[in-house]
Amino acid sequence: MTTQTASRYTAEYSKIETTLPGGSLPWLRALRSDALKQFSGCGFPSLREEEWRYTNVSGIEKNLFEPRLEPSDNQIDKDWLENYRLADCWQIVLVDGYYSAEFSVLAGLPENVTIKSLKESLEAGDGQIEPYLGKAVGIDEHSFVAFNTAWFTDGAYIRIPAKTVLDKPVQLLHVVTDPNRLAATRNLVIAESMAQAQVIETYVGVDQAYLSAAVTEVFVEPNADLTMIKLQCESEKAYHFGGTYVKQARDARFNHHNFAFGSLLARSDIHSDLSHGSECHLNGLYLGVKRQHLDNHTRINHLEPYGISRELYKGVLDGRARGVFQGRVVVAEDAQKTDSEMNNRNLLLSNDAEADTKPQLEIYADDVKCAHGVTVGQLDEKSVFYLQSRCVDEETARNMLTFAFANEMVTKITQKSLHDLVLAEVLKRFPQQGIMQDWL
Amino acid sequence: MLNIENLHVSVGDKPILKGINLQVKPGEIHAIMGPNGSGKSTLSHVLSGKSGYTVTQGQVTYEGKDLTEMAPEIRAREGVFLAFQYPVEIPGVSNIYLLKAALNSIRKHQGLSEVDAMDFLTLIKEKVRLLEMDEKFLYRAVNEGFSGGEKKRNEILQMAVLEPKLCILDETDSGLDIDALKVVAEGVNSIRSPERSFVMITHYQRLLDYIKPDFVHVLAHGQIVKSGGPELALELEEKGYSWVENKQAA
Ligand SMILES: Nc1ncnc2c1ncn2[C@@H]1O[C@H](COP(=O)(O)OP(=O)(O)OP(=O)(O)O)[C@@H](O)[C@H]1O
Ligand SMILES: [Mg+2]
Numbered sequence: 196m197t198t199q200t201a202s203r204y205t206a207e208y209s210k211i212e213t214t215l216p217g218g219s220l221p222w223l224r225a226l227r228s229d230a231l232k233q234f235s236g237c238g239f240p241s242l243r244e245e246e247w248r249y250t251n252v253s254g255i256e257k258n259l260f261e262p263r264l265e266p267s268d269n270q271i272d273k274d275w276l277e278n279y280r281l282a283d284c285w286q287i288v289l290v291d292g293y294y295s296a297e298f299s300v301l302a303g304l305p306e307n308v309t310i311k312s313l314k315e316s317l318e319a320g321d322g323q324i325e326p327y328l329g330k331a332v333g334i335d336e337h338s339f340v341a342f343n344t345a346w347f348t349d350g351a352y353i354r355i356p357a358k359t360v361l362d363k364p365v366q367l368l369h370v371v372t373d374p375n376r377l378a379a380t381r382n383l384v385i386a387e388s389m390a391q392a393q394v395i396e397t398y399v400g401v402d403q404a405y406l407s408a409a410v411t412e413v414f415v416e417p418n419a420d421l422t423m424i425k426l427q428c429e430s431e432k433a434y435h436f437g438g439t440y441v442k443q444a445r446d447a448r449f450n451h452h453n454f455a456f457g458s459l460l461a462r463s464d465i466h467s468d469l470s471h472g473s474e475c476h477l478n479g480l481y482l483g484v485k486r487q488h489l490d491n492h493t494r495i496n497h498l499e500p501y502g503i504s505r506e507l508y509k510g511v512l513d514g515r516a517r518g519v520f521q522g523r524v525v526v527a528e529d530a531q532k533t534d535s536e537m538n539n540r541n542l543l544l545s546n547d548a549e550a551d552t553k554p555q556l557e558i559y560a561d562d563v564k565c566a567h568g569v570t571v572g573q574l575d576e577k578s579v580f581y582l583q584s585r586c587v588d589e590e591t592a593r594n595m596l597t598f599a600f601a602n603e604m605v606t607k608i609t610q611k612s613l614h615d616l617v618l619a620e621v622l623k624r625f626p627q628q629g630i631m632q633d634w635l
Numbered sequence: 636m637l638n639i640e641n642l643h644v645s646v647g648d649k650p651i652l653k654g655i656n657l658q659v660k661p662g663e664i665h666a667i668m669g670p671n672g673s674g675k676s677t678l679s680h681v682l683s684g685k686s687g688y689t690v691t692q693g694q695v696t697y698e699g700k701d702l703t704e705m706a707p708e709i710r711a712r713e714g715v716f717l718a719f720q721y722p723v724e725i726p727g728v729s730n731i732y733l734l735k736a737a738l739n740s741i742r743k744h745q746g747l748s749e750v751d752a753m754d755f756l757t758l759i760k761e762k763v764r765l766l767e768m769d770e771k772f773l774y775r776a777v778n779e780g781f782s783g784g785e786k787k788r789n790e791i792l793q794m795a796v797l798e799p800k801l802c803i804l805d806e807t808d809s810g811l812d813i814d815a816l817k818v819v820a821e822g823v824n825s826i827r828s829p830e831r832s833f834v835m836i837t838h839y840q841r842l843l844d845y846i847k848p849d850f851v852h853v854l855a856h857g858q859i860v861k862s863g864g865p866e867l868a869l870e871l872e873e874k875g876y877s878w879v880e881n882k883q884a885a
Contacts, residue, residue, distance in 0.1 A: 575723075576686070577723050578723050578725055580684075580685050580686070580707060580723075581719070581722070581723035581725065582725070582728075582733070583684070583706070583707035583708045583711070584683050584684070584685075584707055584708075584711055584716075584717050584719075585711060585733055585736075585737045585793065585797075586708050586711040586712050586736070586737040586740040586741055586744075586797075587708060587733075587736060587737065587740065588706075588708045588740075589706070589707075589708070592708075595728055596725070596727075596728075598727070599725070599726060599727025599728050599776075600726075600727065602727055603726070603727055
């Protein structure tokens with residue numbers, strides 16, 4: 196071993212260590228120190244690792260992204276931010292890695308519902324965090340999780356109490372306002388037994404290079420029903436690494452919609468562990484243009500019998516963009532009667548675009564129903580001709596078909612303000628925006 | 636209206652149409668019959684501008700203009716309509732949207748303004764009733780999950796709304812039961828006019844009981860081997876295609 200650590204970030208750690216929340220909590224200090232050790236040992240993932248073989252993250256070592264030591268007092272372009280604020284939602288806003296009371300909208304929140312800064316809750320000595328933080332994902336999962344665990348500055352802490360149906364969705368708006376900023380946030384979402392809620396994660400930032408590194412741990416307790424939407428609209432110069440790690444208890448239902456539109460390079464991990472009779476739906480849409488690289492990892496672990504999982508990820512790749520889908524479904528020996536389906540469909544709009552798709556099924560039980568399918572292809576020429584024969588010019592026909600392909604995932608969003616935002620983000624990426632709009 | 640002269644068409648190196656001659660005047664109905672693989676659909680595709688075919692000889696004029704020079708959508712806007720033998724499913728694009736987009740492009744092509752939303756609804760609802768379709772079909776994705784018969788009706792619905800000048804029906808009757816066939820025939824008959832012409836490709840004389848053709852042609856091995864009046868269809872049904880094919884060879 197050389198004395199040099201695997202990452203330049205490790206050397207910087209001492210500068211921020213004392214400012215990180217939870218320093219007075221022994222359990223968290225221990226967790227952070229283990230995470231730092233884990234990260235120092237291996238640094239960011241390399242292409243040699245199977246789970247990272249399509250995604251080269253060396254760019255984040257070349258640029259040393261720096262965390263803020265305290266909340267930002269930057270001026271934020273409010274008109275710009277307004278585009279991403281959803282009407283009819285509780286909003287918790289994180290700016291450059293810190294909770295912002297100024298931008299958050301939480302007045303009138305029912306008393307028993309928690310939507311708070313994780314930092315503040317830790318500092319106030321909330322004993323309800325320890326049983327959850329670091330329990331949906333371990334620091335050995337991959338080094339971004341270790342990195343996040345050591346570095347996180349703040350995050351959202353959301354807890355829906357048992358039997359509570361939240362009347363409005365919660366929007367977690369993650370904003371980066373500085374160039375070369377590292378925003379490392381840790382979020383905790385707990386839907387207690389029989390609770391029902393919707394949580395929307397939105398990632399945006401200024402048109403600069405920065406690094407978002409977020410880990411969201413999610414607990415869906417017995418028979419609870421949680422829908423989460425992730426809308427990643429980071430700057431096209433930014434790096435985004437975001438993982439959502441879910442533990443579903445017995446009969447718990449979890450729906451996830453993952454929209455990956457922004458970033459120069461983005462990696463998303465969605466993992467869920469299912470228990471007896473839990474149900475999990477993962478939907479995804481990645482739209483890559485120019486030189487974007489969008490990597491999507493999903494993992495569904497069926498650990499107990501009678502679980503149901505359905506997964507559909509779609510990708511549209513233009514220019515020199517590259518999309519990656521690695522979907523893994525594991526059915527444990529005990530998980531009899533599992534019913535699982537996974538699909539990944541990719542549309543390549545240019546000769547230089549690329550899609551790498553790797554579905555993996557690992558089945559250790561014998562009485563299960565599992566299916567998977569993948570496609571990578573161009574637009575169907577028969578369909579283009581059919582539309583032309585109905586008077587539609589070729590360019591519009593191609594746009595229509597591409598849009599229709601993508602829109603299937605957008606129409607799954609029922610909440611109006613969110614649907615409209617996702618749709619607007621999709622349309623932004625279409626050259627014939629006006630025509631498409633007219634068509635809806 | 637349509638003038639096909641000595642048309643030779645190949646796919647790659649393979650000649651498929653080998654000297655077709657056909658003249659269609661305004662208001663006429665021509666039936667084209669012929670064995671499987673004889674080139675009937677190829678002819679319909681070439682007329683509507685599908686790519687992948689090479690015209691190696693001959694010419695096709697439509698209203699005096701060279702049809703082969705026009706993009707498919709221009710032909711469609713100029714009034715050429717193909718009812719597909721195998722209509723294509725377009726998930727995510729609703730029937731009603733496509734109808735409106737198509738109608739408006741025709742109007743634009745003709746220098747007219749966009750159709751008024753209310754007038755449009757009234758028009759399509761009338762056509763939907765004519766074809767005995769459920770209005771729900773309008774809001775479903777084009778042909779997606781439609782049964783074979785529903786797809787064929789949908790083609791005729793589009794034709795009835797767009798009111799083309801030259802209607803090419805490629806086996807619209809195949810796979811239809813007798814009731815559906817009557818409905819489709821009624822749809823066709825409802826838009827017959829002295830200016831509008833039809834080329835109907837069919838295997839079955841039954842269709843011609845409901846839509847009486849002026850001419851019947853037999854296409855075999857890429858050529859029209861025999862032409863006649865409606866009685867030819869009956870004769871073909873009785874004696875089979877080998878009768879004309881053999882006569883050709885003899
Ligand atoms: N794209 C193609 N590549 C190669 N051969 C083709 C292609 N399209 C058509 N053919 C061939 O051309 C011939 C004519 O096909 P076409 O579909 O026009 O026949 P058809 O008369 O419509 O038959 P059917 O009655 O079965 O509909 C067939 O031998 C067919 O295999
Ligand atoms: Mg045919």
